[in-house]
Amino acid sequence: MGETTRFGIMGCAGIARKVSRAIKLSPNATVVAIGSRSAEKAHRFIKENGLPENTQVHGSYESLLDDPDVDAVYMPLPTSLHLRWGVAAASKGKHILLEKPTALCVAELDQILQACEMNNVQFMDGTMWMHHPRTAKMHELLRHQHSDLFGQLKMVNSIASFYAKPDFLHDNIRVMPDLDALGALGDLGWYCIRFILWAADYYLPTTAVAFPNPVKNEAGLLLSCGASLHWENGTVASFHCSFLAHRTFEVAVVGSKGTLTLSDFVNPFDENSARFTFASESSFKELVDGWKPLPTNHVVSTELPQEACMISEFSRLVGAIKDGSKPEKKWPSISRKNQIVMDAVKDSIDKESKPVAIVG
Amino acid sequence: MGETTRFGIMGCAGIARKVSRAIKLSPNATVVAIGSRSAEKAHRFIKENGLPENTQVHGSYESLLDDPDVDAVYMPLPTSLHLRWGVAAASKGKHILLEKPTALCVAELDQILQACEMNNVQFMDGTMWMHHPRTAKMHELLRHQHSDLFGQLKMVNSIASFYAKPDFLHDNIRVMPDLDALGALGDLGWYCIRFILWAADYYLPTTAVAFPNPVKNEAGLLLSCGASLHWENGTVASFHCSFLAHRTFEVAVVGSKGTLTLSDFVNPFDENSARFTFASESSFKELVDGWKPLPTNHVVSTELPQEACMISEFSRLVGAIKDGSKPEKKWPSISRKNQIVMDAVKDSIDKESKPVAIVG
Incomplete structure (x- = not known):
């Protein structure tokens, strides 16, 4: 079987174009099959994305999961389908790269994770920025316990938004309660929460309080919302996510x-080099006529785009399992915390901004 | 009398050093007197800050206010003294440049403003960044009604913090409830609220909700807190201010x-040129392999530091009043809105994060 992870892609969602390119770019992964309820769509997907002509087309997800040549599935399905197909894939021994948000709630995610554990398959969610070398570089500077540069975490703010066009707000699956019931919170708030957890070294906050008056569409789906998160030591985080504001990924x-x-932070301005700014012990000059030292601009280059880094890491773990290792527990653990916090925010929104305790 | 505004400085606070320099730099202003309960302190202040040797020293604030050669006072006194000395200065016909926060609450500020109005004197608070040409440049790009570049305001986040040294936390007036009862909210939150109001074209939000569990010192004074602010149209702002976190002025x-x-945003990294970043209609490229267009870095140069721009503008208004104009109402109006929102945040903090209606 070698070290190459053979991917089956479930569905031909827009994001699958990006990820199929990432699989092609990744040195240890390849696309071997596409599952789609429409064979025509699948053939078009193969052609448009320059996949090999011999890529297998499966007319159903079941058939894809029964394909013995498929090691792992990339699953960009609507969130409401994750439970069913996540459990099904794990039960068939397929490793799972699952798009975010991972599930409608942590109880659902736990069923998927349990199926993965029982079947010894790797689970990872599709939060690409986690795998950019910039993230590792930033982590070096922030490591609270080991670094005098950053000190103790006090505050995080995160904004993730894009301005949805009328057709998106009308018919995209991300605004349909029966498909992606978490709306902007699931699609964009997921990233904000992940960044906050990352900055907090994955210590869960104790409380979530939603901002009042989130914006919803006629079906009651969240188009714009936010929350603050609180730790016992006084650390505070806040975030805002929206389908109604200009493309912003600010932290x-x-x-x-x-x-x-x-x-x-979610998608770098430029694919091959990404920046961030870090200041340590900056203060005012004598007469407040400027700062000293100034923040430093850091540039981190990457040969592979972040989504290909993600595929490579996932495939590396799958390869290790083939060689007898156990699945890496870090990734499902992080996904679970992300989901737990998202659930608490959703709960606080539903309870008109009452504080909701976060239980890990 | 000419066009030069003759300043008396009340007290020798640290910030007065910066402002006395600004008055010297300003082409239409001059320092003519210092009022201090300690004549020795005043003489040292004059010497250390390179003021003319004939600068008048007054051993009391009353005496300063009775000086016929003083047109205007710069008042960097602790907040709890603003009401008494603000009203006294206006009653003596002195124009007032008042440090922020302007008062302990809007009821107090209103007494000061009323005294200013009755005595036909100019009022302005010491929010320096308002007067940087960068602020005017940013305003051009944001003017909601007139610009297609920015569109409708959706979200503002603002962070203002510095890491106070132990001696500051022990004996600075900004942590003493009887002197500056608003703590970090008054000192730093003031700027955050001002920036939010500025971005909202001074439309008051309808509701303030404090973040839970603000950090207080033993005397109950706020060292770190935050809040979200909400408008009826769904616009949201959030801010965090702290004496316990690294120097940050992020918006x-x-x-x-x-x-x-x-x-x-509060104090530019460099005194003579300041930056900001603006993006309009940015989106992802085809395969999400970067953004297009990228945000643009704007650099705005200034010959005078922002505090000297403030002095110049204040002095220009004072000069116009000498020539028969009425005081400019914009500045007291903005201060008042700033104070109203701060009061609402404080009220929400005191009510354990209950939403507080903002009444203009």
């Missing part, structure tokens, strides 16, 4: 001794 | 079509 992380900012 | 303003960010 600021403030510690007792340092500040980190970046403006493209 | 992000997101409209339906554009995003503005800057990292030094």
